[in-house]
Amino acid sequence: MLGTKHPATGETRTTATGTARTSPHTDSAAPPPGPPPALPSLTGLRWMAALLVFGLHVGNAGYFGGTGGRIMTWGFGPGGSGVSFFFILSGFVLMWSARPADRALAFWRRRIARVYPVHLVTAALALLLAHTLGVLATPTPRQGLANLLLVHSWWRPWWQTLDPVSWSLACEAFFYALFPPLAFVLRRLGPRASAALAAVSVLSVLFLARCDVHSELGRQLYSLPLARLPEFVLGAAVARLVLLGRWRGPGLEASLALAVVGYFLVPQVSAGYPATGCTLIGFALLIPAAACADLRGLPSLWRRRWLVRLGELSFAFYMVHLLVLRTSRCLIGVTPRFGVTEGLAATATVFAVSLGLSWVLYEAVERPARKLLLRDRRSRGARRTSTASRTAPESPTRDNPATVRD
Numbered sequence: 001m002l003g004t005k006h007p008a009t010g011e012t013r014t015t016a017t018g019t020a021r022t023s024p025h026t027d028s029a030a031p032p033p034g035p036p037p038a039l040p041s042l043t044g045l046r047w048m049a050a051l052l053v054f055g056l057h058v059g060n061a062g063y064f065g066g067t068g069g070r071i072m073t074w075g076f077g078p079g080g081s082g083v084s085f086f087f088i089l090s091g092f093v094l095m096w097s098a099r100p101a102d103r104a105l106a107f108w109r110r111r112i113a114r115v116y117p118v119h120l121v122t123a124a125l126a127l128l129l130a131h132t133l134g135v136l137a138t139p140t141p142r143q144g145l146a147n148l149l150l151v152h153s154w155w156r157p158w159w160q161t162l163d164p165v166s167w168s169l170a171c172e173a174f175f176y177a178l179f180p181p182l183a184f185v186l187r188r189l190g191p192r193a194s195a196a197l198a199a200v201s202v203l204s205v206l207f208l209a210r211c212d213v214h215s216e217l218g219r220q221l222y223s224l225p226l227a228r229l230p231e232f233v234l235g236a237a238v239a240r241l242v243l244l245g246r247w248r249g250p251g252l253e254a255s256l257a258l259a260v261v262g263y264f265l266v267p268q269v270s271a272g273y274p275a276t277g278c279t280l281i282g283f284a285l286l287i288p289a290a291a292c293a294d295l296r297g298l299p300s301l302w303r304r305r306w307l308v309r310l311g312e313l314s315f316a317f318y319m320v321h322l323l324v325l326r327t328s329r330c331l332i333g334v335t336p337r338f339g340v341t342e343g344l345a346a347t348a349t350v351f352a353v354s355l356g357l358s359w360v361l362y363e364a365v366e367r368p369a370r371k372l373l374l375r376d377r378r379s380r381g382a383r384r385t386s387t388a389s390r391t392a393p394e395s396p397t398r399d400n401p402a403t404v405r406d
Helices: 040-060 066-097 104-132 141-148 164-186 191-215 219-223 225-243 252-268 273-296 305-332 340-373 375-391
Strands: 002-005 012-015
Touching: 040 066, 040 273, 040 305, 040 340, 066 164, 066 225, 066 252, 066 273, 066 340, 104 141, 104 164, 104 305, 104 340, 164 225, 164 305, 191 219, 191 225, 191 273, 219 225, 225 273, 252 273, 305 340, 340 375
Parallel strands: none
Antiparallel strands: 002 012
């Protein structure tokens, strides 16, 4: 048995390694009654999205010159779309694991416990690098405070303060603030209304992409939390359709093909927010397709044990990899333009260091901090469970392995 986590919630469930349990109703993607099952394929896909962002930043760092540089631009130039995947996935997973009786404060506490400890540590590392090696800009006190409060993406001059990738966390913080009322509304929507909300979300992204091109807002929209909200809502609306058993999208292979086509269309549009429109449909189909494959027990590459493990490390990897890349400038210079062999060696070294640090962050910061911050709540829940078990009759479903643990 393998303990897996939802990729955006950090909630742990025990699932069989390698295969998912097949629902009694294999002709429907609706989950069985009770706590929603784990979806390990989504964790594996999360790692692939993080890898795309890593490839983009390696290309931007100029490790490769000549043919190698052109290949990197072709393969990873659209890698920023991995952030859009994260936003859609976040909406899907949070809606999938939402608890009808959950309170907003409890939800926000879990979200803080999930993302904030790693954010604080990487922000401190970024500040140290700024003051010692000078590979990052030193923030003003206001910029630093905005970063710590996760509001820095609302103001263009501050959007890449400290750890540059933390701008996406400011967007996620905004999504988390709005999720309790969004979930309240979505639980009351039927399949047609949920599908309509998903369609409106898609149209909103396309409309904003057109506005971005014609008004030349550029990265202001790209990093603006309000502009990225439709992607999150799209993921939540699609999750609602899967929960209702009314998702009718293509299978995993076809959805992956559409996502890949959209990915390679990105260079054909203006850089920045408009690229989101290229991959939106493919990602919005791929995520529920992977979820349905897990629910139905269908084959899924993304459910492999090693890929799920990497997916568990993906948040820490995403947060630390750019700090490693910036630090490497002190050793190899800015945009060194290596040949293929030297470029691959430099990339492999940075990847290995980033992955090693992400494991340390996960094991030494992310997991223990989450347990510490949620300890009191878990203790109360354990006491209530113990009391109930002494008074309730024996039940064969009490120890359901799919039960959610924060």
